[in-house]
Amino acid sequence: MGVLDKLRLDSKVAIVTGTGRGLGREMALALADAGADIVAAARTQAQIDETAQLVRAKNRRCLTAQTDVTDSGSVNRMVEATLAEFGRIDILVNNAGGATRGWNKPLETLSDEIWHNGISLNITSTFYCCRAVLPHMIMQGGGKIINVTSGLGVRASRYNFMYSTAKAGMINFTRALAMNYADKNIQATLILPGIFPHDDPQMMAFWQGGKFIPLGRPGKDDELGPACVFLASDLSSYMNGEMIALEGGGLAGGEVPTGFAPIVPLPEGVRE
């Protein structure tokens, strides 16, 4: 078998959470390009329907599963539906998450609700998905779990307490998975995407066109696909508990002007 053939994911089944748009959709489509059938799990049916159309256009099967990843019952139903449709689960990408309303808030102003909802969306969701999927991966004799973290999981930024905590949690959760399930042939790895404005002019302006990033630009959505396929495939057969960071070099430095993120102006009324 040639080295490039190891990338093929034919007859594999991949669940991707947060597949309605953005990087989740991008990863699902890349996995489909490599041959995998996809379970598109997200909250908004219209969005996962659109993702499913794109997957099917690549001649891969796609199951849409409207899922609230913060509800373990909903996650369990999604996994049951996957097994009913495909009979197996080879790859789980825990992509759902977001900085939500915890973004840019000093700790003293963070409500219980923002904290708990954010932690629940960003990290408890991963616990629920892994708990539901692991027994099947063990029974099948192996699997790949890919978790999505952030630059905020390894460095702090101003006033992002909930997100930084959850994303750092994601990293050590992944190590714990790696350590405990390696002997079941289950590999857990991480993708760390830097700044990806999704071609949105407003986001592009907010991130100053990425001029503070060492490479001088932000990430392009289609740069995430190859990393996801690499981690999901046999090309990374001995990688476990570790990450691929796609972030243009910010984490290698950290001193101005090569830091990871710009100093973003605070909203009105928030103290400097």
Added chain:
Amino acid sequence: MSLEQFSLQGKVALVIGAGTPIGRAAALALAEAGAEVAVATMLPSKQEEAIVTACVAAIQSLNRKSFARTIDVTKEDDVAALVQQTVTDLSCLDILINALDLPFAKPLSAVSLAEWQRVLAVNLTGVYLTCRAVSMPMLAQQAGRIINIVSVLGERGMANGSAYCAAQAGVLNLTRALSLEWARNGITVNAIGAGWTEGMGMIADEQIKQQLTRYIPNRRLAQPDEISDAVVYLASDGTGFITGQVIWIEGGVLSRL
């Protein structure tokens, strides 16, 4: 995304230290993925020479251009001549793989200054010399991929491994610094952090291998190609946004206490 994105057709790679198990596997994987590959020894030794010569034959049997050169990576002129020959014979240079690995273990109180300097010269200064030499063609074409292979001992300490650990950590941070220096010149600089691999110099005997196997979460050592396969990924066109990073491939050893 198309899997064609991973193809290295039309690229030229240079693998230094192709006499090591990982270097040899990297050279073959790059050729399989489509690249023309020049291979060089790390030090002039009969054993390394035999491996790189056989490596060239294997690469050529895949219908890729290749040549072998015996160099001492600590010698400026050797490294410069190697890079020159690559550019002349294979027409350009897109990918540099540093698979330098001179194993060394001894209690620090017994390490002579000459031994210390030797370990740093091959493992660390060699990387500096090769990176500097390829910077000429790569900066001229404003494109390039540099991939340094390091050991988990660049991240974790080991008793009696002080010189080796220091050199490996040096390569890691050299990688980060260079990535920033050339970030706007189209050159990415990354490392692959190799776990305990079959045939690796630091694994002295069967007893150590058995201890490691018990300790590694994956319960086995890596095969050389499991490390070198990541070279193909990092060398491909789809990884332009990754720089200054280490991709650790180590069967979970860095995850555990």
